[in-house]
Amino acid sequence: MPLNVRQVENAKCPSNKPMKVFFDADGLSLRVTKNQMKSWIVQYQLNGKRNNVSIGSYPKVSLVDARKECSVIKKMVSDGKDPKIVRQMQKAEVAASETLETIKNLKTLSSKQLEKINEYVEKYQNVPGALLPLMHAIQDDFGFIPEESYKFISKAYNLSIAEIHGFVTFYHHFRTHLPGKNILQICRAESCQAMGSENIENYCQEKLGINYHQTTEDNLITLEPVYCLGNCACSPAIMINKEVVGRVTPKKIDQIISKARED
Numbered sequence: 001m002p003l004n005v006r007q008v009e010n011a012k013c014p015s016n017k018p019m020k021v022f023f024d025a026d027g028l029s030l031r032v033t034k035n036q037m038k039s040w041i042v043q044y045q046l047n048g049k050r051n052n053v054s055i056g057s058y059p060k061v062s063l064v065d066a067r068k069e070c071s072v073i074k075k076m077v078s079d080g081k082d083p084k085i086v087r088q089m090q091k092a093e094v095a096a097s098e099t100l101e102t103i104k105n106l107k108t109l110s111s112k113q114l115e116k117i118n119e120y121v122e123k124y125q126n127v128p129g130a131l132l133p134l135m136h137a138i139q140d141d142f143g144f145i146p147e148e149s150y151k152f153i154s155k156a157y158n159l160s161i162a163e164i165h166g167f168v169t170f171y172h173h174f175r176t177h178l179p180g181k182n183i184l185q186i187c188r189a190e191s192c193q194a195m196g197s198e199n200i201e202n203y204c205q206e207k208l209g210i211n212y213h214q215t216t217e218d219n220l221i222t223l224e225p226v227y228c229l230g231n232c233a234c235s236p237a238i239m240i241n242k243e244v245v246g247r248v249t250p251k252k253i254d255q256i257i258s259k260a261r262e263d
């Protein structure tokens with residue numbers, strides 16, 4: 001059965017904007033909307049009903065490829081298959097295999113952790129600016145933002161992996177690795193710097209044998225920079241786990257580290 005070409009010059013795109021429609025001899029139509037999003041639309045008639053199916057956008061799909069796809073659709077129609085339904089099934093298969101792939105890539109997360117991430121994703125899905133509270137919730141629970149969760153979040157929030165990665169790495173608060181048992185944060189903001197925080201950070205790095213964003217070999221202490229702990233009056237300040245300590249000296253640091261190692 002030949003494809004039925006129908007001209008719909010007064011058609012409107014879903015956002016109700018008028019669109020121009022150009023037709024090709026093979027039954028292909030190139031639909032051009034006001035925002036210049038162009039898609040190839042094949043119109044066909046099956047069992048007396050008219051329908052159309054999109055086969056991609058131009059120029060991503062070239063005219064040559066569109067013609068080839070058009071022949072495939074013609075064959076489907078002549079075999080009595082509905083191209084729209086066949087394509088929907090193909091899309092569903094791809095989506096299912098991508099979901100499977102996503103789950104496989106989450107191999108380092110337990111099913112419980114996966115459930116938790118899912119819970120947080122759903123909780124913030126409709127909240128404006130959801131990414132920030134979502135990441136806080138995940139980090140508060142897991143101690144870091146597992147990279148394996150990016151794919152999962154990107155699907156749910158319709159963002160690219162690069163956007164999520166950019167977001168996580170933009171805020172120094174977010175970690176991409178599991179920290180040690182204790183987190184020692186040293187304030188590097190103005191007031192603390194003026195009061196000698198640089199000496200404190202050098203002292204800590206030397207004593208622990210690590211740099212910022214690293215964890216000691218015994219996995220007990222992770223060293224991180226922070227930018228103001230709200231304790232400027234008592235600079236230089238540090239935070240050990242959730243406890244802020246002011247007027248820090250190397251002696252105080254020794255005590256803090258020994259205590260953290262003992263606990």
Ligand code: FES
Binds near residue numbers: 187191227232236
């Ligand atoms: S600058 Fe360090 S606590 Fe404010």
